[in-house]
Amino acid sequence: MNCQRIETALLAVLDGRATAADEARVTEHVAQCAACARRMESLRETWAALDHLPAIEPSPLFDARLRARLAEAAPQPRWFVWPLAHLRLVALAAGLVAATAVWYSYRPAPVLPTPAQEQSQQDFAVVKNLPVLENYDVLSNFDALSALPGAQQTSSQAQPIE
Amino acid sequence: MSELQLSTAPGVLYTLNRMTTSDVELMLGVKAGDEACFEELLARYRTPLVVFLYRMVRDRAAAEDLAQEAFLRVFRARRSYAPDAKFTTWLFRIASNLALNWLRDGRRRTQELSLDRAEEDERPGLDLPDAAATIEQQMLERERALRIREAVAALPEKQRAAVLLHKYQDLGYEEIARILGCSQSALKSLLFRAYETLRARLAAEAAAAGKGK
Numbered sequence: 001m002n003c004q005r006i007e008t009a010l011l012a013v014l015d016g017r018a019t020a021a022d023e024a025r026v027t028e029h030v031a032q033c034a035a036c037a038r039r040m041e042s043l044r045e046t047w048a049a050l051d052h053l054p055a056i057e058p059s060p061l062f063d064a065r066l067r068a069r070l071a072e073a074a075p076q077p078r079w080f081v082w083p084l085a086h087l088r089l090v091a092l093a094a095g096l097v098a099a100t101a102v103w104y105s106y107r108p109a110p111v112l113p114t115p116a117q118e119q120s121q122q123d124f125a126v127v128k129n130l131p132v133l134e135n136y137d138v139l140s141n142f143d144a145l146s147a148l149p150g151a152q153q154t155s156s157q158a159q160p161i162e
Numbered sequence: 163m164s165e166l167q168l169s170t171a172p173g174v175l176y177t178l179n180r181m182t183t184s185d186v187e188l189m190l191g192v193k194a195g196d197e198a199c200f201e202e203l204l205a206r207y208r209t210p211l212v213v214f215l216y217r218m219v220r221d222r223a224a225a226e227d228l229a230q231e232a233f234l235r236v237f238r239a240r241r242s243y244a245p246d247a248k249f250t251t252w253l254f255r256i257a258s259n260l261a262l263n264w265l266r267d268g269r270r271r272t273q274e275l276s277l278d279r280a281e282e283d284e285r286p287g288l289d290l291p292d293a294a295a296t297i298e299q300q301m302l303e304r305e306r307a308l309r310i311r312e313a314v315a316a317l318p319e320k321q322r323a324a325v326l327l328h329k330y331q332d333l334g335y336e337e338i339a340r341i342l343g344c345s346q347s348a349l350k351s352l353l354f355r356a357y358e359t360l361r362a363r364l365a366a367e368a369a370a371a372g373k374g375k
Contacts, residue, residue, distance in 0.1 A: 008350045011357070015328065017335070039361075046361040050329050053314060054284040054307050056222060058212040058229070063204070066230045070237060 003029075003036055010040055014047050185249035193240045203249070204233060210331060211257055217326050218261040220315055228264060232257045248337060255341045258323050265319050313363045321356035328353055 009026050012018035018026070030037040083090045113121065183202065191199030211232060216225035235256050284307075314322060320342060327338045339349040 007354045011350055011354055042361050043357055046357060046364055049310055049364060052307050053310050055213045056216050056284055058208050062226055066233055069230055069234055073234060
């Protein structure tokens with residue numbers, strides 16, 4: 001292992017992630033190379049010195065501020081939120097309304113009889129009842145029936161309709 | 163997590179939850195509308211995220227603002243969450259992008275003016291036996307911390323992000339490469355250059371400090 005290739009292995013030895021084989025190669029190399037041995041030692045010192053880098057604690061208000069921001073970020077209930085979230089349902093409802101409107105506007109209108117048709121219907125009613133009227137006239141004026149026995153009495157009892 | 167609520171000791175309950183529920187499970191809980199899962203994720207990553215962002219942007223208010231924005235984005239994106247990557251990869255990718263954009267947007271003008279001003283409540287990266295330390299030791303430690311802070315701050319932004327994720331977040335090369343959007347070999351090269359720069363700078367500063375005394 002040469003001086004350049006040892007760099008990444010040195011790093012792994014430093015942070016304790018080197019494999020046993022890598023560690024053995026580094027140990028072997030630094031035993032033969034005074035420059036790398038010095039560099040290794042110096043890096044170990046730097047690594048240890050970094051333990052002294054100052055830190056801070058989060059302020060007591062950290063959580064309260066975070067909760068306030070979370071509350072601000074929470075979605076507010078708005079009238080357009082539900083329709084936006086359920087676009088398919090809204091589109092379906094709109095389609096149904098439109099279809100109903102179209103059907104209503106094009107449906108066949110009820111046919112009202114014209115005055116002439118009304119007159120015609122009345123005339124037809126009269127014509128339709130003609131046989132009944134004719135039968136009544138025939139029966140009420142049928143003199144031959146009065147000659148039958150007992151008809152005198154019956155006819156006197158039956159009063160013609162005025 | 164309901165079976166763990168049988169415990170009467172709140173501390174034990176909390177520890178068990180942390181141990182038994184993975185980040186992905188918690189995020190799936192958030193996706194299902196469980197607010198307690200989001201609280202647990204917040205408890206796990208609030209401090210690491212704020213510290214990472216503070217070390218990136220060197221401004222407490224901005225770091226907290228960006229950390230809140232990162233959590234906000236996680237919450238907003240909960241419904242589309244798919245557990246195809248580690249939660250930390252996703253969270254730190256959001257945070258890194260926010261920090262890099264913040265730095266590139268030129269909002270560091272005021273921060274650069276206060277380059278040598280430490281936050282009053284900064285704590286040392288390493289826990290020291292404060293009671294036993296003399297005033298001189300404390301001063302030396304503070305001076306050393308300041309030198310390290312400035313050496314890290316002077317790194318190019320992407321190198322800084324790589325070092326902070328590698329050294330302090332205990333993330334693997336593959337995960338860091340995903341966060342920063344580069345290949346693993348490019349990341350290793352980036353990290354090696356960054357550590358070499360830090361080594362050279364700290365050695366030069368230590369030599370200068372030695373001469374000054």
